Amino acid sequence: MTELIVDLRAYRNNLSVLSEAVRPAALMAVVKANAYGHGLVSIAHAVIEHVVRWLGTVDIATALELRGAGIGGETSVFAWQFGPREDYRRAIDAGVDLGVSTVGQLEQIADAGAETPARLHLKIDTGLHRNGALASEWPQLVRRALELERAGDAVVHAAWTHIAEASDEEDSAAIARFHDAVAVAESLGARFALLHLAASAAGFARADSRFDLVRMGAFGYGISPGGGVTPQQLGLVPVMTLSTETVAGADGEAIVPIGYGDGISSLASGTVDVVVGGTPRRIGEVGLDRMTLQGGPVPIGEEVILFGTGARGEWTLQQWADSTGTIGEEIVNRLGRHIPRRYLGE
Amino acid sequence: MSTEPRPCEARIDCAAIRENARILAQAGDSAALLADVSADGYGHGAVRSARAAIEGGAVWLGVSDVADAASLRAAGIRAPILASFSAAGGGPEAAATLGVVLRGSSEELGSLWEPGPALYGLGTGYPGLGLLPAMRVSAPVMGIKTIERGEGVSYGYTFRAAERTNLAMVAMGYADGLDRRAGNTASMTLAGKRRKIAGRVAMNATVLDLGRDTVRLGDEAVLFGFGDEPSARDWAEPLGITDVEAVTVFGRLLARSCR
Numbered sequence: 001m002t003e004l005i006v007d008l009r010a011y012r013n014n015l016s017v018l019s020e021a022v023r024p025a026a027l028m029a030v031v032k033a034n035a036y037g038h039g040l041v042s043i044a045h046a047v048i049e050h051v052v053r054w055l056g057t058v059d060i061a062t063a064l065e066l067r068g069a070g071i072g073g074e075t076s077v078f079a080w081q082f083g084p085r086e087d088y089r090r091a092i093d094a095g096v097d098l099g100v101s102t103v104g105q106l107e108q109i110a111d112a113g114a115e116t117p118a119r120l121h122l123k124i125d126t127g128l129h130r131n132g133a134l135a136s137e138w139p140q141l142v143r144r145a146l147e148l149e150r151a152g153d154a155v156v157h158a159a160w161t162h163i164a165e166a167s168d169e170e171d172s173a174a175i176a177r178f179h180d181a182v183a184v185a186e187s188l189g190a191r192f193a194l195l196h197l198a199a200s201a202a203g204f205a206r207a208d209s210r211f212d213l214v215r216m217g218a219f220g221y222g223i224s225p226g227g228g229v230t231p232q233q234l235g236l237v238p239v240m241t242l243s244t245e246t247v248a249g250a251d252g253e254a255i256v257p258i259g260y261g262d263g264i265s266s267l268a269s270g271t272v273d274v275v276v277g278g279t280p281r282r283i284g285e286v287g288l289d290r291m292t293l294q295g296g297p298v299p300i301g302e303e304v305i306l307f308g309t310g311a312r313g314e315w316t317l318q319q320w321a322d323s324t325g326t327i328g329e330e331i332v333n334r335l336g337r338h339i340p341r342r343y344l345g346e
Numbered sequence: 347m348s349t350e351p352r353p354c355e356a357r358i359d360c361a362a363i364r365e366n367a368r369i370l371a372q373a374g375d376s377a378a379l380l381a382d383v384s385a386d387g388y389g390h391g392a393v394r395s396a397r398a399a400i401e402g403g404a405v406w407l408g409v410s411d412v413a414d415a416a417s418l419r420a421a422g423i424r425a426p427i428l429a430s431f432s433a434a435g436g437g438p439e440a441a442a443t444l445g446v447v448l449r450g451s452s453e454e455l456g457s458l459w460e461p462g463p464a465l466y467g468l469g470t471g472y473p474g475l476g477l478l479p480a481m482r483v484s485a486p487v488m489g490i491k492t493i494e495r496g497e498g499v500s501y502g503y504t505f506r507a508a509e510r511t512n513l514a515m516v517a518m519g520y521a522d523g524l525d526r527r528a529g530n531t532a533s534m535t536l537a538g539k540r541r542k543i544a545g546r547v548a549m550n551a552t553v554l555d556l557g558r559d560t561v562r563l564g565d566e567a568v569l570f571g572f573g574d575e576p577s578a579r580d581w582a583e584p585l586g587i588t589d590v591e592a593v594t595v596f597g598r599l600l601a602r603s604c605r
Contacts, residue, residue: 250450261385
């Protein structure tokens with residue numbers, strides 16, 4: 001049967017490597033999008049056992065799901081993308097840290113009627129131009145947050161941003177803009193306990209990007225940044241293996257029962273190898289619920305490894321991504337939740 | 347106040363599936379219509395699609411394997427089911443218990459008419475029949491800002507503003523099934539106009555270039571949909587994939603609601 005094998009030992013190994021690499025900064029394990037398809041709660045518990053004290057989720061609903069699954073207050077849970085009518089009260093009362101970009105969000109937080117003060121991470125836009133306050137909006141955001149702090153509605157805990165990784169020069173410019181924004185906020189009276197800017201690639205590569213906390217998503221799962229750099233070169237181990245088993249089709253011929261309806265991109269047609277019974281075979285065509293293989297029939301009941309660590313000759317996500325013109329993150333995120341996950345090293 | 351889990355969504359129109367089944371059943375002459383609900387009904391939901399198709403005149407249901415058939419039976423669907431292969435959920439014995447026929451078995455099925463994804467208004471097989479689209483994909487605006495000439499957007503700054511321009515960030519990214527190749531290529535309909543994606547599609551967010559126009563938080567950007575809205579084919583073709591694949595992937599990843 002088709003299954004997605006998630007090796008939590010590999011995930012813990014990667015966290016150790018990354019913790020070491022970013023020291024003395026702390027590590028936030030990013031578990032958004034069902035932990036990049038690896039399974040939110042299992043990955044979150046692996047993080048906690050590993051004594052990483054920060055989880056990043058994107059949205060409030062996922063943060064609340066973690067709290068509901070027993071992730072207690074000793075672990076900080078961080079959400080930063082909010083809808084126009086968000087339930088801030090539940091988030092604040094569940095002790096979810098909020099990454100705030102606009103004064104409008106601050107007003108909603110002030111009006112939420114929560115029991116406890118909201119812990120805020122104020123976001124400055126240093127050039128990525130998604131969320132975050134522009135430099136022109138930043139003083140107003142900081143002033144309003146400090147008013148909330150004085151009123152007992154909030155604690156201004158952190159300043160943060162997100163960089164584009166367009167080039168070293170561009171990243172240096174973004175880091176400089178971050179320093180400027182922090183200085184502006186401090187001149188207005190803010191005292192940040194934490195500063196954070198970097199995600200996987202920059203956090204690994206650049207000491208000046210790390211500040212107090214580095215947000216690691218892809219690297220934790222052993223997904224490398226591409227451009228020829230393999231996970232192994234970074235000391236990381238791919239966490240996910242996708243496998244299935246050939247089954248009998250209508251005319252008794254073997255079928256590989258996985259297709260684009262399961263999240264395998266049709267771009268893998270004719271470009272990607274899988275391992276069938278220990279031998280590499282090129283994918284022929286990816287269909288809705290099955291794929292053909294080049295090079296003639298295969299036996300029924302044979303194991304098919306689509307991708308994994310490479311230990312048994314199978315391609316890594318890196319190889320899939322390079323051959324289909326994407327990144328490993330997109331491949332794992334497209335795999336549907338209906339595929340059973342099996343955890344090793346729980 | 348309500349929590350908005352992942353506020354991008356796929357809206358399913360069961361009436362369209364029912365109508366398509368009616369059209370296809372008529373077009374199939376005397377052959378019995380088989381409604382293909384494999385891959386969770388091509389992302390539309392296998393159970394709701396099966397019910398709508400049966401109401402429209404489908405006789406048979408088609409699935410990948412016996413496990414799929416078991417979930418239809420568990421939902422109370424009694425129509426005859428044809429499974430493509432024996433796999434997870436069992437082989438011939440399990441199939442027999444569920445009253446499921448395996449393709450290639452010796453059972454006499456009569457004349458079957460299998461138009462596949464046409465049930466969902468997808469594919470290129472039956473252009474003249476007036477089949478209706480059954481899925482609409484949209485995402486709300488979560489952020490608005492103005493950038494100056496020369497400033498970049500999203501990872502790698504693959505978009506640079508040619509002049510001062512307004513941007514809308516929508517809460518949908520490649521983790522929701524939005525193809526990364528759509529960056530700087532595809533458009534969404536927002537506030538009455540087509541708006542091109544500016545820069546790379548990120549995992550949970552995508553930015554649209556509005557030019558001088560403005561929108562409000564919560565406004566809805568539509569990738570493809572019903573009626574006058576762009577079709578799934580309009581969306582998929584520039585990305586080099588079929589509408590069938592685009593729709594199925596979105597349907598399996600997004601929260602779904604019914605029209």
